[in-house]
C-alpha cells in the first residue's frame with residue numbers, strides 16, 4: 652500500500668508566512684533563519700532590531716524586521732503580514748534570583764507582561780485571520796524547563812511559564828478542529844544574550860558540562876530552531892498541545908547527576 656506523505660526532502664515552509672517575536676537575536680533569530688531557509692516569508696517583531704544574518708535564499712524565503720515592543724505594541728501592524736505561523740518567543744526572568752518573600756507586586760506585573768500577557772494578546776489578535784484564511788496554522792510558544800520543574804529565586808517567572816504551558820494545551824483543544832496546531836518548546840542551557848554560558852561558566856568548570864546535562868552543553872539557538880521548524884511544518888501535522896523539551900535532557904534528568912566513581916546520585920554530597 653502506498654502512503655501519502657508530506658515528508659519528502661526539500662523546503663518545508665514554501666508559501667508559508669510566519670511572525671516571530673524577539674526574532675532579532677538568540678533563539679528567535681535562529682528560528683527566523685531556519686523558517687526563511689525553508690521558504691517562509693518571515694516577519695520579525697523585536698524591540699531591538701539588528702542587521703539580519705545571512706540565510707540561504709534558495710528556497711524563496713525572506714525576513715523583514717519591524718521594531719516592536721510586545722508589551723505595548725498594537726498588533727495591527729503585524730496582522731498585515733497575514734501570518735499562518737506565530738512564534739511567541741519573547742520571555743525573560745528579568746531579575747537576579749531573589750526570594751518570593753522579597754518580591755514586589757510591580758515585579759509580578761512586569762513578569763506577567765514579558766512572559767504571558769503578550770502571548771495572550773498576540774495569539775488572540777492573530778487567530779481570527781488564520782481561521783478565516785483556512786490554510787491551517789501553527790502557534791509555537793517558547794516556555795522554559797522551569798515551567799516543568801522548580802527554580803528557587805524565580806517563583807513567579809516559573810508560574811507564568813507553567814500557565815503558558817497550560818494555555819498551549821487548552822488552546823490546542825479549542826482550535827484543532829480549525830486546522831490550527833498549538834505547541835510549546837521548553838529550552839534550557841541554550842547559549843544566548845539572555846543566558847551567556849560563555850561568560851557564566853569559568854574555563855576550569857567546562858569539564859563539568861556532562862554532569863549538568865545528559866548531552867553536555869551548552870546548546871545553541873539552532874538546536875531550538877530545529878524543533879520549531881518541525882512544529883511549524885507538516886512534519887508535525889498530527890502533533891498539538893504538547894511541549895518539546897530542547898534542554899540536553901535536563902528536564903528528564905531531574906535532580907540526578909553522575910558520580911565521579913560511576914553510577915548516578917540524586918543525593919550529591921558536594922553540590
Ligand SMILES: NC(=O)c1ccc[n+]([C@@H]2O[C@H](COP(=O)([O-])OP(=O)(O)OC[C@H]3O[C@@H](n4cnc5c(N)ncnc54)[C@H](O)[C@@H]3O)[C@@H](O)[C@H]2O)c1
Pocket residue numbers: 672673674675676677678679696697698699719720721722740741742743744793794795796837838839840841842843844845846
Ligand atoms: N536561552 C535559554 O537557555 C532559555 C532557557 C529557558 C527559556 N528560554 C526562553 O526562550 C526564549 C528566547 O530566549 P533567548 O535566550 O533567545 O532570549 P534573548 O534575551 O537572548 O533574546 C530575546 C530577543 O527578544 C527581544 N526582546 C526582548 N524584549 C522584547 C520586547 N519587549 N518586545 C520585543 N522583543 C523583545 C530581544 O531584543 C532579543 O532579540 C525566551 O522566551 C526565553 O525565556 C531560553
